[in-house]
Structures are given as C-alpha cells and as structure tokens.
Amino acid sequence: MAGQAGIGFMATCPKCGGYLGRGHRCWGGRRILTQIRLALLGALAGFFLPWLWLDRISMPLLATTAVLGLVLTLAVRRYARF
Numbered sequence: 001m002a003g004q005a006g007i008g009f010m011a012t013c014p015k016c017g018g019y020l021g022r023g024h025r026c027w028g029g030r031r032i033l034t035q036i037r038l039a040l041l042g043a044l045a046g047f048f049l050p051w052l053w054l055d056r057i058s059m060p061l062l063a064t065t066a067v068l069g070l071v072l073t074l075a076v077r078r079y080a081r082f
C-alpha cells in the first residue's frame with residue numbers, strides 16, 4: 001500500500017476501464033451487461049429511426065438499419081472508450 005500512492009492514481013483498471021482510485025470497485029462483469037444494453041439500444045434506435053421519415057417501411061430495411069445502429073453503437077463505444 002505505502003509507496004504506491006500516485007502510481008495507481010491515473011491508471012485505469014484493465015478489467016472494467018474505470019479509474020483505479022481509492023475504493024475502486026471492479027464491475028468488469030457488469031461492463032459486458034452495459035455493452036449489451038447499449039448495443040440493444042443502438043439496434044432499437046436503428047429499428048425505429050426509419051419510421052420518422054420514411055412512408056414505406058420494409059422488414060429488410062428495418063433489419064439493415066437495426067444492425068447498422070448496433071454496429072455503430074459498438075464502434076462509437078469502442079472508439080470513445082467510456
């Protein structure tokens with residue numbers, strides 16, 4: 001413990017990506033759940049967005065936009081690393 005002050009201050013946890021401050025509680029398992037939830041949200045957004053400006057909706061289009069939303073959400077999350 002002693003002598004490590006300042007080293008782990010700005011470091012991030014390899015498991016959950018959170019800041020390794022004092023009292024860090026690892027939520028590595030929950031991070032996967034968050035990612036799945038975000039991916040589902042992205043898919044939902046991709047599924048419902050076409051309804052806003054398109055008159056004729058087809059299932060292939062919805063499937064495409066849903067997958068697009070999912071992939072975009074994951075890509076943004078990966079890029080932003082939040």
Ligand SMILES: [Zn+2]
Nearest residue numbers: 013016026027
């Ligand atoms: Zn952690």
